Amino acid sequence: MSEPFYPGKTIAIRLPKDTPPEVLDRLDELKQREGRxxxxxxxxxxxxxxLSETTMRDNAYLPLPGPLTFEEKEMLNTPMQRRVLGHFVYHLIKEDFPLELPKEKKEKSASSTFQTSNVHNKFASNLFNMDDD
Known part of the structure; x- marks a missing residue:
């Protein structure tokens, strides 16, 4: 069994034989630039x-229905917006809540919505003379 890793431990990495030339060129550039x-x-x-590999497991990528402007992209990349959207999507998926579909309302006719009482009838008969003399 090998020893566990700890800060300061020296490790040796051997490049595989099938390492792409682009990677080798990038390593050479990095060595020239960084030196020691x-x-x-x-x-x-x-x-x-x-770290990116471990966080990829906890991330979900959602396609947006249309292109975003630079300002909209900047707004979405703020830590607060990312947290809010993350919580929203998480609770949208995780939370169990009853879903009640809207019940169909029966259309009431105009005559059934307007109701009169005896007070209204008396007032109308006193106000308007309904006698055809």
Missing amino acids: GFSRAITDHLFHSI
Whole structure:
């Protein structure tokens, strides 16, 4: 059984024989640019790759129905918006809540919606002379 990793432990990485030339060129550029800090740069890339792989499991990508402007994209990339949208989608999927479909309302005719009382009838008969003399 091998020893567990700990901060400061030296590790050796052997490049496979089928490493693409683009990767080799990128490593050469990185070594030229970083010099003695090459191992730190490689570990940064390694950490970024491992962290992105672990967070990919917790992410969901949703296609949007249309293109966004630069301002809209910037707004969606704010930490607060990302949290709010994440919570919204999570609760939309996870929360069990009863779904009640709207009941069909029967159309009431105009005569059935207007109701009169005896008070109204008396008032109308006193106000208007209905006698045909």
